[in-house]
Amino acid sequence: MVKFNNTVSSREKISCGVPQGSVLGPLLFLIYMNDIHKCSEILSFILFADDTNVFYSDTNVKSLNQVLNNELIKVTEWLQANKLTLNIKKTQVILFKAKNKKIKEPLILRINGEEIKQVSSTKFLGINIDSKLNWKQHIAYIQNKISKITGILCKTRHYVSLKVLRMLYYALIYPYLHYGNIIWANTYQSSLDPLIKLQKKIIRIISFAGYKDHTLLIFKKLSILPFHQINEEKTALFMFRYFNKMLPATFDPFFTLNRDFHNHYTRSSTKIHITYVRTNYNKHSIKYRGSQVWNNLPTAVKTTKSIYIFKKKIKRYLLNE
Numbered sequence: 573m574v575k576f577n578n579t580v581s582s583r584e585k586i587s588c589g590v591p592q593g594s595v596l597g598p599l600l601f602l603i604y605m606n607d608i609h610k611c612s613e614i615l616s617f618i619l620f621a622d623d624t625n626v627f628y629s630d631t632n633v634k635s636l637n638q639v640l641n642n643e644l645i646k647v648t649e650w651l652q653a654n655k656l657t658l659n660i661k662k663t664q665v666i667l668f669k670a671k672n673k674k675i676k677e678p679l680i681l682r683i684n685g686e687e688i689k690q691v692s693s694t695k696f697l698g699i700n701i702d703s704k705l706n707w708k709q710h711i712a713y714i715q716n717k718i719s720k721i722t723g724i725l726c727k728t729r730h731y732v733s734l735k736v737l738r739m740l741y742y743a744l745i746y747p748y749l750h751y752g753n754i755i756w757a758n759t760y761q762s763s764l765d766p767l768i769k770l771q772k773k774i775i776r777i778i779s780f781a782g783y784k785d786h787t788l789l790i791f792k793k794l795s796i797l798p799f800h801q802i803n804e805e806k807t808a809l810f811m812f813r814y815f816n817k818m819l820p821a822t823f824d825p826f827f828t829l830n831r832d833f834h835n836h837y838t839r840s841s842t843k844i845h846i847t848y849v850r851t852n853y854n855k856h857s858i859k860y861r862g863s864q865v866w867n868n869l870p871t872a873v874k875t876t877k878s879i880y881i882f883k884k885k886i887k888r889y890l891l892n893e
Contacts, residue, residue, distance in 0.1 A: 577706050580611055586654050604654070611650035620697060633667075633677050658683060660680045664691045666703055699752045705853075707756040708763055714748045715766050721745060722770070725777050737778045745774060749799060753806045757799075758856040768799045768826055792891055801890045804865055810858065811866040812879060826859055843867045 574581040590601045601622070609617040616627040626647070629638040651658055665688045667679050681688045693709050695703040700710035721744045729737055748785065749771065757764065764849055772787045779790045791798050797805060811818050814827065828845045844863040847854055866874065876882040 582803065586730075603776055608647070608650055611646045614639065615643050615647075615877055623697070625696065633675055633679050637677075637679060637681070640681055644681060648683055660684075660686045660688065661793075663688050664694050665689070666691055666694050666701070668703055668705065671704055697752075701758060707759050710756050711759075711763055711767060715770060717748055718767075718770055718774070722774055722777065725774060727778070729777060734778070738796070741774065741778060741796065745771075749802055752807060753803055754858055754861075755812055756767045756863050758805045758807075760852070764799065765800070771799050795887075796892055797887065797893065803893075805886055805890060806857070808869060808873075809879075811862050812874075812876075813880050815874075816877070816879070818879070827863060849892070 573583045578693050586770070589596050594600075598621070605619060605622070606625070608619070609615075614628065618625040618627070628636070628640055630639065630642070648658070660683060661681070665679065665681050667690065669675065681690075693700055695701070700707075702709050724744075725737065725740060728740065732740075742828065746785045749767070749820060761823060775781070775787050775790050775796065776783065776785060779794065782786070782789055787798075810819075811827075814823055830843050830845045844867055846860065846867070849857075851859055852859055869886075869891065873882070873885045876885055
């Protein structure tokens with residue numbers, strides 16, 4: 573039934589599905605989809621609204637093909653039992669592998685006889701993920717988006733105050749730089765350089781600085797964090813949430829303190845134990861990067877209990893670093 577002002581439509585019974593546009597619609601849909609992971613004991617599911625992702629790993633593609641195709645039959649049966657239809661055209665498969673890993677046979681997955689399209693990159697919750705996990709495509713995507721906004725700031729700066737320009741930066745530029753930052757910004761410096769230069773260019777535009785003027789003092793004056801410090805800030809926030817039990821239980825075994833490795837007290841006992849890593853892939857992970865950032869923070873910042881105050885302290889610390 574739909575009511576608009578004083579007009580009420582006739583009543584109709586819903587025998588299947590969720591009424592679109594209703595207040596309860598999103599909740600009912602989540603309840604409707606919430607048990608899809610039970611159709612397989614092997615696959616790992618990540619659900620976000622109507623966006624469902626399935627993960628599985630193996631040492632060779634032949635075994636991968638066999639297991640996944642068998643498990644996808646179970647997924648199809650669940651969909652049919654719940655009267656849901658999968659849009660094959662919007663369904664994609666991506667194979668993650670090491671850069672030098674050679675694949676002897678193709679990965680071919682099918683649902684109801686239709687082959688799923690294999691791609692080298694895909695968008696997952698607003699982040700472009702590529703098969704090599706080097707984040708170059710996502711960085712290029714952000715660079716393209718921000719470059720378009722740069723021209724707007726160039727024209728606007730002559731008509732508005734510095735305060736308004738700073739607000740425009742946080743409204744139009746900053747969201748691209750901080751969303752998912754601890755995932756894609758922990759990569760090679762050479763890949764990040766275009767974004768770092770672009771951010772400095774924008775800061776010069778906002779402050780009417782010269783083309784070659786140093787930006788360090790400008791960042792401090794505007795109370796804006798440079799790109800590498802945005803990454804430190806977001807990583808520190810992740811670590812704060814970890815130590816204050818604000819993250820899912822999945823992250824519980826991620827970090828270990830030095831005091832858990834020996835009985836006697838040392839000045840580093842309260843620091844995170846950093847395990848030696850050999851590959852750049854591991855050095856770019858949140859386990860390694862998060863440990864480094866947290867260990868380097870002053871005790872006065874780390875011992876803060878309120879996340880609101882912690883955000884203020886970490887930004888102040890980084891700006892004055």
